[in-house]
Amino acid sequence: MGVLRPRINGQALTTLAVLGIVGFLVLLPMIFLVEESLNVGDPMAFPPVEFGIANYIAIFEEDFKTVWNTLIIAVMATVMAILIGFTLAWILTRTNVPGREKLERLMELPYYMTPLVGALAWAVIAGPKSGFINQMWKAVGGTNDIADIYTHFGIAWVMALFEGTVAFVMISASMKSMDPALEESARVMGASKLRTMLTVTLPLVMPGVMGASLFVFAEMLGSFAAALVLGIPGRIYVITTAIWDSTLAYPPDYGRASAMGLSLFIVMFAMLTLYRRMIRRGTFTTISGKAFRPRPMDMGRMAWVLFSVCALYVALAVVFPIAALLMTSLQRFATVILSQAQWTFANYEVALSLGPVRTALFNSIMLGLGVATVGVVIMSLLVWIIYRSQLRGRGAIEYLVMFPQAVPRLVFGLALLWAWLNIPIGIYGTLWLLALAYFTVMLPLGVRTLAGVVLQIDKSLEECARVCGASWGYQMRTVTLPLLKPGILAAWLLIFMACVRELGASAFLMGPNAKVIAPSIVNAFATSGTELTAAMALIQTFTVIVALVILFRVARGMTKELQ
């Protein structure tokens, strides 16, 4: 027999505790960041003694060029990403292109390859002078370089290819939710396929496309990896790389970096809020949330043309980059002219035997294992509190948990760096800080994945167990956890992968005794040869791919079980 009163107090206590801990992890670093951005005295002083807005004014006076670069690159990348995403989404959801399901799965690969690996690969393919394209051009008699990836367009191109996949996902979701009868009635009235596409499909998915554009643009503003690899050699700085650069200067200008980071955060946050409002108001849901059986249009012989468009994308975003990295990593001096190639495994041997590299890889994998395991347990608890309990204040918890999503990784890394430099607990420069940072930035990813599974499970499955006489613990053990198992595994793997490839936050938090793999790859690219870097990038990619294969297995098993 439960008596009502004490239960309410217990709930309040739980809520407060959870809010306190999550708030400490998520909000405290941001508060430190705000304070530092207003520091106009000695940048290393803590707490700051002189306050002012000079750091913000400097953005417009001294870094105007950087802001301009950021805008140009983000606009170019967004336009390319949306064009690619729309074309592919239309082909794969509305036409009978051959091999549709296989192609659709391939579309996810560029995202898993990560922009860092993509940028390195394209540096190999289209770098000036020694890039593969230029080598081939000269081999057939050309004299000047014809390709240069170290340009505004080059950076945008890599961003669009490897970070723009979200545009495809969002646009194809809105196309899938459109009733095919709307198109069919246009055909019945006598419109051609092209006319139907332009007069019915396009206007109907336009809101979805607008939403995707806004979202992708915000992402591109905060993008770091491509600009770091491809921008710095050509001295093209964007905001994220400028932040990075000002912390490397001596003395490091944390005030300046904080002001830029916060400005970037505010702009991105505003855009994401606008995006969310658009989605929520319902004006932008296409027709209805009902799922329709897809009835693709028969494209006849055109279908093969559409197929080659998809194939071209896969080639540019997956096949060529991987092939280029493979070739490079297996040679003493990278060349695409096979008669001059000197094949060797030396780069892999070096990568795996070189102390720092091996430690970095080992650290990354250990961090991935640890953060994924501990994280999944805590996140499951959070998901249960947010979506299944009656706790008051669970909305606030959800908001806090999702907050890191709105902060560019790099800015969050900077905030954590500054916070833990000044909190008198000695975890700065250790793997513990990295673990804490990873856990915090992975919160939205993990909670969203787990919530997706929890929401799929009909509440009555749990209620029925209670009605049958099971206590809460027995119900959890026999019904809830077994049903959640595939979802928990999937979340674990996603977090593991995200940890192994993490760059933005790691770049700031890595210490000489706590190296991780992604920043080490960037360092290798800057200091040693492309060949070694390529080998390291492939080792990292291979680790992610193994996890990915397991993930697909799990996902397939999961859909089978729940059908």
Place this chain on the structure above:
Amino acid sequence: MSVTRIEVKDLIVRYGDQVAVNGVSFTVGRGEHLTLLGPSGCGKTTTLRAIAGLEQPSGGSIRIDGQTMYDSTERRSVQTEQRGVSMVFQSYAIWPHMSVFDNVAYGLRVRKQSKADIQTNVERALDLVQMRHLADRGASKLSGGQQQRVALARAIAFSPTVVLFDEPLSNLDAKLRAEMRVELRELQRRLGITAVYVTHDQEEALAISDRVIVMNVGVIEQIGTPEEIYNRPRSRFVADFVGSANLIKGKWTGDDLFLAEGGVTLKVVASHKPHGRETEVAVRTAYIELEPRDGDNQVPGKVRQRLFHGDFVQYVIDSAIGPLIVRRPPINLLEEGAPVTVSFSPEHCVLLEA
């Protein structure tokens, strides 16, 4: 049926500032089949879930076999699993990660029965719903009708005295629904289960219940046997929602007389004590004859439209008291335009509460 099994008193359930159930009281006798009937959003499912302990009421009390399960004045609420009731869910809630056997055995295992007892009881329950041959099948590989049967077997396997049904047949197709109705009724009688049954299907409610409660916007409109509800609807809502009826406007003129619009006086009965402000009577479409009968209310009219439905024929008759819908057996068909005398007994002309 003389002994009260469930007693619900002044039950109030709120969602935020919305009141889903607003002061509902009723009792269910031992072995009785009671149905909560109403349109979606009327509070019937919420009432049922409150009995199960899945919904936290904000007022009133619920007692089962004399034991307090919920009481707002005592601030007491018994956990769902300790109430000893069983339930069949609208979505069936068959656990997809277990076999049919494990699903049905769940309640028995919770009650720590011996292996042998579990085996016997599960088989007995599966026999009752003719599903024994599928005991080892994974639950995710069942059709809708089969899931329905497994859910039923699971709900009765641990011999509960009270079973709650939340629209259990609403996801089945019409034919299967009619079959399951017959089986459910038989099973409930044979096992002597006390059943509280929620549905929005008036036909189903009338067919399988001992008593029906018609609900609307969180309150009870009428409680009665299916015959009482059908023959003596108390309100316009009940007359309209249960079965099909003609509503005739006019004025109660005292005793058993009603002056209908068009100046025709009808003899009526009332299911309540009239207070003089009544303005409507209801006449079931099935109770109207199209030829004069002695002692009946008689009104002249003309066939405007005939719709042949197969099991019955529906006529629209233009009469002195307005257009009337009449359902007759599909024999002796009348042509459109034919003159008729509409005739119905005063017993079937029910004065509605204002």
